[in-house]
Amino acid sequence: MAEKEKQHFVPVFYLKKFSLHSQEKRIGVFNISSSKFIESAKLCDQAYKKYFYGRDLKVENTFGRLETESSKIVNSMLRQQNIPIVHSRDHQMLLLFVITLLGRTKYTAKMIDDAVEKYKETVSSIDSNALLESERNIDLTLTDAVQESLERVVPYFPIVRDLHWKLIVNETEQPFITSDHPVVLYNQ
Incomplete structure (x- = not known):
């Protein structure tokens, strides 16, 4: 396989946290369009x-560097069951990771x-004549759309810096689940 041909829109290190029996090699998958569950x-x-x-x-290499840093922070959070101090370097790095995760999926x-x-x-x-010729011929490739979506989420960074974070610890037998678009925007 060519170098970095497989480009994950949900990072592998993140998906490993939802792996079966903490093996970090296999994961349960539910395909919504086919209603099929793959155990x-x-x-x-x-x-x-x-x-x-x-x-x-x-972009792939930039995400690789961000994911390397973010995985260390996430692993530390899970080990210590504590979130980074607000406005610390780790806090800023994790926030950047979450914001970019919002903009890098197929859904976005x-x-x-x-x-x-x-x-x-x-x-x-x-x-019918209002569109400029250049606008009429706009056909975004998936790669263009991803880059456009990333440009749109970066301005969220200063807006969400002051949000209060919570670390939820699962003390039940029922495991957490995730999706191929794992960031949800919600503000009360």
């Missing part, structure tokens, strides 16, 4: 697409692509 799937074959961030590997890329298509349809329905 034990290869973890490394989940939540990736070939060259999802592009063949130049710039599809939302961006759908929004561009909706914009083109809406403007064309009002005035």
Whole structure:
């Protein structure tokens, strides 16, 4: 396989936290579109697409560095059952990881692509000549949409810096679950 061909939109280190029996090699998967449950799937074959961030590997390599740092912080949090001190380097790094995780999934890329298509349809329905030639020919690739979505989530960073975090410890027999779009925006 070519170097870094498999580009995970949900980091492997994160998925390992949801692995079967803490093996870190296999994970349970429920495919919503087929309503099929796979009890034990290869973890490394989940939540990736070939060259999802592009063949130049710039975005992939940047995420690799961020994930290396973030995995150390997450592992420390789980070991110590404590979150990083607010505004510390670890806190900032973890916040950046969460924000970028929001913008790097297939779901977010599809939302961006759908929004561009909706914009083109809406403007064309009002005035078929209103779209500039360059706008008419906009066709985002998945990679373009991911990069666009990442540009849109970065401004969230200063907005969410002051949010209070909670670490939830699971003391039940029922394991936590995750998804291929693991960040949820919620504000009370």
